[in-house]
Amino acid sequence: MDSRTSTGFIQRLKSLNIKVDTDLLGSQFTTYRIGGPISYCVRLRTDNDLLSLAEVISNGYEDVLNQENVCVVGNGSNLLIDDKGFNGYVFVLENDLSQIGEVKHLPDLGIQVSARAGLSLPMFARKLVQHEIGGLEFFVGIPGTIGGAVAMNAGGHGKQTSEVLKSAKVLNLKTGSWKTYATAECNFRYRSSCFVRTDLIVSAEFIGEKKSSKEIKDSLDEIVAWRRENQPGGRNVGSVFQNPSDISAGALIEKCGLKGFRIGSASVSHKHANFIQAEQDGKAKDVNEVIVHIQKVVFETTGYELKTEVRYISNDE
Numbered sequence: 001m002d003s004r005t006s007t008g009f010i011q012r013l014k015s016l017n018i019k020v021d022t023d024l025l026g027s028q029f030t031t032y033r034i035g036g037p038i039s040y041c042v043r044l045r046t047d048n049d050l051l052s053l054a055e056v057i058s059n060g061y062e063d064v065l066n067q068e069n070v071c072v073v074g075n076g077s078n079l080l081i082d083d084k085g086f087n088g089y090v091f092v093l094e095n096d097l098s099q100i101g102e103v104k105h106l107p108d109l110g111i112q113v114s115a116r117a118g119l120s121l122p123m124f125a126r127k128l129v130q131h132e133i134g135g136l137e138f139f140v141g142i143p144g145t146i147g148g149a150v151a152m153n154a155g156g157h158g159k160q161t162s163e164v165l166k167s168a169k170v171l172n173l174k175t176g177s178w179k180t181y182a183t184a185e186c187n188f189r190y191r192s193s194c195f196v197r198t199d200l201i202v203s204a205e206f207i208g209e210k211k212s213s214k215e216i217k218d219s220l221d222e223i224v225a226w227r228r229e230n231q232p233g234g235r236n237v238g239s240v241f242q243n244p245s246d247i248s249a250g251a252l253i254e255k256c257g258l259k260g261f262r263i264g265s266a267s268v269s270h271k272h273a274n275f276i277q278a279e280q281d282g283k284a285k286d287v288n289e290v291i292v293h294i295q296k297v298v299f300e301t302t303g304y305e306l307k308t309e310v311r312y313i314s315n316d317e
């Protein structure tokens with residue numbers, strides 16, 4: 001990071017009332033509660049903040065932000081931040097940028113509902129009860145945000161984000177330009193999309209269907225109960241590995257006898273083998289070593305090469 005350029009960039013943002021923190025730890029932003037110091041945390045709270053940011057970037061600060069020095073953080077429920085932290089810019093969306101938006105009835109499509117990218121998925125799912133919008137109940141079990149769900153094509157309970165998304169509005173942090181992506185342009189695949197680290201998803205539109213509040217609420221309760229029954233609580237990021245096409249990663253890990261396997265502060269959950277739990281004051285190094293060990297043992301025992309779903313943020317990428 002060129003320190004003169006970054007100081008100028010940060011000063012410009014601050015002069016426009018954008019909040020920038022320089023004393024925060026990655027552990028404050030992730031469900032693992034792991035991660036060292038973050039150089040700059042840019043906290044975007046209003047549409048004005050977004051417009052100002054875009055304007056600053058496109059007026060002299062193009063290319064300051066790039067694939068190596070930026071990370072947009074939602075709820076950090078799929079992120080592992082390095083123990084040494086991240087010498088770059090973390091962007092978070094708060095306040096106005098974490099609200100539900102307009103509801104529109106579209107005669108041929110269903111009910112369209114928009115949401116700002118910082119909104120929590122469980123909160124979104126619960127807010128839809130009062131609007132009698134069904135079809136998006138699966139979000140209640142995924143502890144991320146709208147932005148994280150779009151970036152990751154999050155899914156569960158037989159549905160994924162790509163099936164309910166209509167469009168996503170994105171600010172390009174490299175150029176300061178805006179684009180609204182239709183679903184077909186997002187190149188959604190299993191737990192991935194076209195979006196790269198300099199794409200800041202700011203809002204999304206979803207299509208749901210009319211259902212009674214009772215029917216929606218019953219589905220939410222069922223999903224939450226299933227999660228409680230089948231997944232561990234505590235510090236984790238959900239499934240660490242992507243499921244191969246014909247078998248679940250958890251089944252492979254369990255088959256290899258790795259439930260409970262531990263290195264330092266990180267261990268494979270006894271309840272769900274695809275979850276790696278961290279202890280209080282856990283270390284990214286321990287989680288990474290458990291990941292590498294699982295990949296090695298599963299490959300040697302079964303021939304499957306497990307790929308990670310969790311995204312790793314460090315200075316060494």
Ligand SMILES: Cc1cc2nc3c(=O)[nH]c(=O)nc-3n(C[C@H](O)[C@H](O)[C@H](O)COP(=O)(O)OP(=O)(O)OC[C@H]3O[C@@H](n4cnc5c(N)ncnc54)[C@H](O)[C@@H]3O)c2cc1C
Binds near residue numbers: 143236
């Ligand atoms: C207990 C538990 C259960 C889980 N169950 C599931 C599940 O059933 N299905 C599933 O798919 N996932 C699951 N997850 C993982 C996680 O919740 C999802 O991947 C979720 O979509 C991540 O959202 P987030 O806001 O936390 O994103 P983060 O973890 O903050 O970020 C993940 C990625 O999304 C990007 N991103 C986040 N916000 C934005 C934005 N506004 N603009 C651009 N990029 C952004 C980040 O840069 C990063 O690359 C689970 C996690 C936990 C802890």
